[in-house]
Amino acid sequence: MLDGQIIEIVALSLRVSVFAVILAALIGVPLGALLAVGRFPGRNLATMTINALMGLPPVVVGLGLYLLLSRSGPLGILQLLYTPTAMIIAQMILVTPIIASFSQQVLSDLHAEYDEMLRAMKATRLQVMGTLIRDARHALVTAFLAGLGRALSEIGAVMIVGGNINHATRVMTTAIALETSKGNLRLAVSLGLILLGLAFVINIALVVLRTRLERQAHA
Amino acid sequence: MKQLATIAAMCLLLPLRLIAGEGGIILQSTTSTQNSGLYEYLLPLLEQDTGLRVKVVAVGTGQALKNARNCDGDVLLVHAREAEEAFVANEYGLKRHDVMYNDFVLIGPASDPARVRGAGSATEALRRIAAARVPFVSRGDDSGTHRKEISLWKTAGLDPAAGRESWYRETGSGMGATLNIAAGMGAYTLTDRATWISFGNKAGLEILHEGDPALFNQYGVIAVNPARCPGMNTKGAQTFITWLLSPRGQKAIAAYRLNGQQLFFPNAKGKTAKGE
Numbered sequence: 001m002l003d004g005q006i007i008e009i010v011a012l013s014l015r016v017s018v019f020a021v022i023l024a025a026l027i028g029v030p031l032g033a034l035l036a037v038g039r040f041p042g043r044n045l046a047t048m049t050i051n052a053l054m055g056l057p058p059v060v061v062g063l064g065l066y067l068l069l070s071r072s073g074p075l076g077i078l079q080l081l082y083t084p085t086a087m088i089i090a091q092m093i094l095v096t097p098i099i100a101s102f103s104q105q106v107l108s109d110l111h112a113e114y115d116e117m118l119r120a121m122k123a124t125r126l127q128v129m130g131t132l133i134r135d136a137r138h139a140l141v142t143a144f145l146a147g148l149g150r151a152l153s154e155i156g157a158v159m160i161v162g163g164n165i166n167h168a169t170r171v172m173t174t175a176i177a178l179e180t181s182k183g184n185l186r187l188a189v190s191l192g193l194i195l196l197g198l199a200f201v202i203n204i205a206l207v208v209l210r211t212r213l214e215r216q217a218h219a
Numbered sequence: 220m221k222q223l224a225t226i227a228a229m230c231l232l233l234p235l236r237l238i239a240g241e242g243g244i245i246l247q248s249t250t251s252t253q254n255s256g257l258y259e260y261l262l263p264l265l266e267q268d269t270g271l272r273v274k275v276v277a278v279g280t281g282q283a284l285k286n287a288r289n290c291d292g293d294v295l296l297v298h299a300r301e302a303e304e305a306f307v308a309n310e311y312g313l314k315r316h317d318v319m320y321n322d323f324v325l326i327g328p329a330s331d332p333a334r335v336r337g338a339g340s341a342t343e344a345l346r347r348i349a350a351a352r353v354p355f356v357s358r359g360d361d362s363g364t365h366r367k368e369i370s371l372w373k374t375a376g377l378d379p380a381a382g383r384e385s386w387y388r389e390t391g392s393g394m395g396a397t398l399n400i401a402a403g404m405g406a407y408t409l410t411d412r413a414t415w416i417s418f419g420n421k422a423g424l425e426i427l428h429e430g431d432p433a434l435f436n437q438y439g440v441i442a443v444n445p446a447r448c449p450g451m452n453t454k455g456a457q458t459f460i461t462w463l464l465s466p467r468g469q470k471a472i473a474a475y476r477l478n479g480q481q482l483f484f485p486n487a488k489g490k491t492a493k494g495e
Binding site for chain 1: 245250253254258259274275276277288289290291393394395396398399402417418419420421448450
């Protein structure tokens with residue numbers, strides 16, 4: 001495998017996973033805030049469901065999405081199967097419960113702390129949610145990282161809906177599986193180490209960023 | 220909130236735009252042709268000649284046929300003749316063409332505990348493995364190789380899969396993963412020769428039986444029927460098939476070598492073309 005090809009694969013992995021995490025955050029954080037602040041029937045059930053969905057097997061997500069996106073499936077007309085978009089959707093489904101669940105915990109704790117003050121200010125529910133999310137944004141970065149970790153390391157779903165197509169939908173994990181199946185164990189391990197290194201670099205970068213932001217906020 | 224929704228929609232559509240409108244075809248094919256590096260050699264030549272871009276989804280023959288039935292591919296290149304003919308007979312595909320062949324080989328530990336070496340036929344070799352009760356790993360995934368293996372056991376008058384024999388293990392995985400398992404266990408298994416030659420983790424395994432005419436491995440190509448699957452790139456599929464069956468395509472298949480060995484032998488229209 002050539003260097004250019006590895007860069008292409010790493011770039012697609014990052015593009016797909018980062019897109020998926022952004023979308024999952026846009027859904028997961030408001031959902032977590034709603035569960036943390038809202039008082040409505042079925043809230044406990046919704047919380048439990050989201051917590052359970054964190055253990056969703058990627059293969060099942062991939063299979064379900066395949067049936068939906070297949071040309072003979074209900075969404076076949078969109079022609080999304082075997083595209084990065086299908087992979088982004090699959091990972092978004094897997095990451096959203098993680099971010100929602102984590103957000104709910106963080107925001108619940110913060111809500112308990114702020115409750116009296118917010119009541120005194122007669123803040124509306126939406127304002128409360130907005131305030132909590134703004135103040136918890138540094139802590140929420142950890143949720144995004146957990147989600148990104150899940151997305152980058154996931155293989156079951158992207159293999160099915162992406163198809164591991166060279167120059168189109170091949171990402172780190174599917175490339176590792178392919179090289180393993182070719183018996184190129186050394187190359188497979190090298191790719192695994194690149195993936196590990198990538199996760200490490202992203203974590204360091206975000207921790208540094210968070211520390212800086214926190215320092216600014218406290219200064 | 221409206222802004223967020225717009226951004227979300229754009230995020231979703233952007234990658235779609237990048238991929239759509241490329242006018243290529245999707246080829247549902249087998250792991251053996253992909254793992255051997257054949258497509259990496261053939262497809263650039265095809266693109267040079269015709270401008271056609273081919274995206275390969277490499278799965279077992281059984282899954283490739285099912286995916287194609289769901290209209291999730293424009294053309295098929297697989298190796299299970301009966302299943303392919305049924306696919307055409309049921310009007311899922313247009314016409315089946317022979318493309319190339321190679322053969323299956325029986326591999327196992329060099330020490331050969333079942334004394335398969337020197338068996339007069341493939342079925343005799345399998346009988347010896349069953350009699351010695353030494354580990355044999357089966358694909359167990361409805362692939363072309365799995366179908367061949369089952370038909371060989373049948374000819375041998377044995378049915379180890381039904382008997383839940385402890386020496387007979389179904390991996391349910393691709394050829395490469397199954398070879399890794401065979402290498403790890405020191406087991407026997409049936410593999411196509413192309414995957415075996417290109418496989419990098421042979422770990423003490425070697426070819427113990429080969430050359431039986433029953434081990435013939437024919438690859439066929441079929442365009443998916445556009446009458447059942449509207450919106451297929453049938454023109455692209457036909458371009459692909461025509462090129463593959465043309466003297467130029469056939470010569471390219473014969474010219475592909477790995478470690479100095481020819482992996483696939485072109486035989487379009489039933490003619491056998493050997494070497495360059």
